[in-house]
Amino acid sequence: MVKMIVGLGNPGAKYAATRHNCGFMVLAELARRFNIQINKNEHNALTGVINYQGEKILLCQGQSFMNLSGFPLQALCSYYKIDYQDVLVVFDDMDLPCGLIRLRKEGSHGGHNGMRSIIEQTGTEKINRIKIGINHPLFGNGADYVLGVFSTEEQEVMREAILQAADAALLWAAEGMDAAMRKYNKKAQKAVEEEQVGPE
Numbered sequence: 001m002v003k004m005i006v007g008l009g010n011p012g013a014k015y016a017a018t019r020h021n022c023g024f025m026v027l028a029e030l031a032r033r034f035n036i037q038i039n040k041n042e043h044n045a046l047t048g049v050i051n052y053q054g055e056k057i058l059l060c061q062g063q064s065f066m067n068l069s070g071f072p073l074q075a076l077c078s079y080y081k082i083d084y085q086d087v088l089v090v091f092d093d094m095d096l097p098c099g100l101i102r103l104r105k106e107g108s109h110g111g112h113n114g115m116r117s118i119i120e121q122t123g124t125e126k127i128n129r130i131k132i133g134i135n136h137p138l139f140g141n142g143a144d145y146v147l148g149v150f151s152t153e154e155q156e157v158m159r160e161a162i163l164q165a166a167d168a169a170l171l172w173a174a175e176g177m178d179a180a181m182r183k184y185n186k187k188a189q190k191a192v193e194e195e196q197v198g199p200e
Helices: 019-034 070-080 113-122 142-146 152-175 177-197
Strands: 002-007 040-042 045-052 055-062 087-093 101-104 128-133
Touching: 002 019, 002 070, 002 152, 019 045, 019 055, 019 087, 019 128, 019 142, 019 152, 045 070, 045 152, 055 070, 055 152, 070 087, 070 113, 087 113, 087 152, 101 152, 101 177, 128 152, 152 177
Parallel strands: 002 055, 002 087, 087 128
Antiparallel strands: 040 045, 045 055, 101 128
């Protein structure tokens, strides 16, 4: 049985370091850890395969741009006979503080164009996901913000977030979403509470 981790983002060097490409960054980290390339071109996506604790995991970076993310995901699931319950999608979220990760088993697209496309193409909101916080813009519109790059301060925080999201994705693959949610959502909640209280 194959599982699939899908990182959302826009293809091309122009977008590589932008906030909207958090999903691609997590997949790049997984590829680095397992010393593989995500370079097989199939169904309008680049893919690579890792094996972790007895699980075969397909890593997928769609090449159809964010608002069409559902098409390569649906095509790959159909081709490899992957159940949607065995898919994990990793993407950015403006509703979370920068660097915070949150895992969910299901839910609406929350205004994210990549998830909107995935829900439309699969016909279900029951898609496992890791959301990586990027903050709301202080001014300007969201579209320009997500296609901008992280500030120097944000880069430090995001490096840790990418590592945590990669860890969480592997825990999901090996032990399931409940185990991953227990560990990483608890960490996220603790971080939020500490931020609200502030330094003593």
